[in-house]
Amino acid sequence: MIFKEVNIDSKKELDPYFDMVDYEACEYCFTTLYMWQHVYETGYYIGEDFAVIVGEYEGDSFSILPLASRENLPKVIDFVLNYFKKENKKIYLRGITQEVIEILKEKHPNEFKYIEERDLFDYIYDAESLRTLKGRKNQKKRNHLNYFVKEYEGRFEYKLLGNENFEECLGLMNEWTSNKEDHDEFDEGMDDELSGIKKIFKNYDILKDKIKIAGIYVDNKLEAFTIGELINSNMALVHIEKANPEIRGLYPYINQQFIENEFKDVEFVNREEDLGIEGLRKAKLSYHPCRFIEKYTVREA
Template sequence: MIFKDVNINSKKELDKYFDLVDYEACEYCFVTLYLWQHVYKTKYYIGDDFAIIMAEYEGNSFSILPLAKKEKLPEVIDFTIEHFKESNKKIYFRGITKEVADLLQEGYPQKFDYTEERDLFDYIYDGESLRTLGGKKNQKKRNHLNYFLKEYEGRYEYKLLNEENFDECLNLMKKWADTKEDNDEYDEGMDDELVGIKKIFEDYKNLKDKLKVAGVYIDGELAAFTMGEYLNSNMALVHIEKADASIRGLYQYINQQFIVNEFENVEFVNREEDLGIPGLRKAKLSYHPIRFVEKYTVREA
């Protein structure tokens, strides 16, 4: 089996396989793979009506769920397990759903260790709740939003962005990272994220058929930007959201407007995982997710 590196040219090959599945986790999307390819050395193999994604973590090869129709999934998982054996590697899956973990337990009893990865759970929100910020539970969010709308009335503009705006996004990203560093909240993953965002911007012409990038300007200067896409027909996936945290209500504004303007009919919004970062977890929980996409690591016992 010959695996190829995930690069921008892989999109044409892989998109049709992503269309085969209805997984709700953020990993099952070309932009996610491409955004983090330099970190995980992500590769893929195209088989007979399926694709296998392999990557590396802490020096060990792992696979995420194969991209295949549901009825074919058990067969392709067996195929992937055989690949591990033939490569003399320990069997190792990451980002596995509870449904597939149960399938593996049934088909391969006593063979694997299963770890629930709370830090990698995706947060799923009610789309209408994010669009309206209605109800008592969102009162604080509405207060921040209303403050922003009043304080900056006539001075802000929400709009979709393209290549001519991306240098402004990168400058904002640097300012955002500097504030995190000053507050001792800097995480090494932020450097990797910046590398990935630069790749997305450089290759945006090949991604803009699905990926949307939007920003908020205040007094003509970019103060926030975000990017996302449809993960499936009923769910939006928000990859990135950065804003000047010193501007009260700005995060609430761009969060709301992105869903209102670009994903007006989706029932659900996936805002990805918190990676165990306390501040990020607190922020994601504050929007009251209706459920999580649970993920499991499965390793050969």
């Protein structure tokens, strides 16, 4: 089996397989794979009616859920397991759902260890709650948002962004990172994230059939931007959200406006995982997720 590297030319080949499945986790989207390919050395193999994704993490090869129809999933999982055996590699699966664990336990009892990866759980929110921020639980968010709207009345603008705005986005990121203290926990992985954002900007003309990029200008200066797309017909996925942390209420405002303007009909929003970063976890929990997408690692017992 020859695995091709995930690059921008892979999109045309892989998109039909992403469209075939209804997975909700953030990994199962071409943009995510492409953004982070340089970190995980992600590759893919196209079978007769499925696609297999592999990568490397801390020196070990792994696979995520195959892109296959639900009825074909057990057969394709066996295909992946046989690939590891043929390559004399330890079986290592990441981002695995409870549904697939049940298949593995039934077909391969006592062969694997199943490790719950709380740091990788995706946060799922009720989209209407993010749009309206109604209720007592959202009072603090409403207060911050209302402060921004009142304090900057007539001075801000929400708009979709394109190629002509991306240098401003990168400038905002440079400002945001340079103003943070050294060794701040939010800085973990910032270089990798910046590389992924640059890849999106560079290939926006190819990716724009799926992704939406929006920003907030304050006094004619870009102060926040966000990147997202539909991961399925009823769920939006927010890949990136950046804002000037010195402007009170800007984060909740761009969060709300992006969902309200670009994903007005979805029921749910996936805001990805917290990676075990304490501050990020606190921020994501503060929006009161309605559920999590639980993910597991599978290794040989």
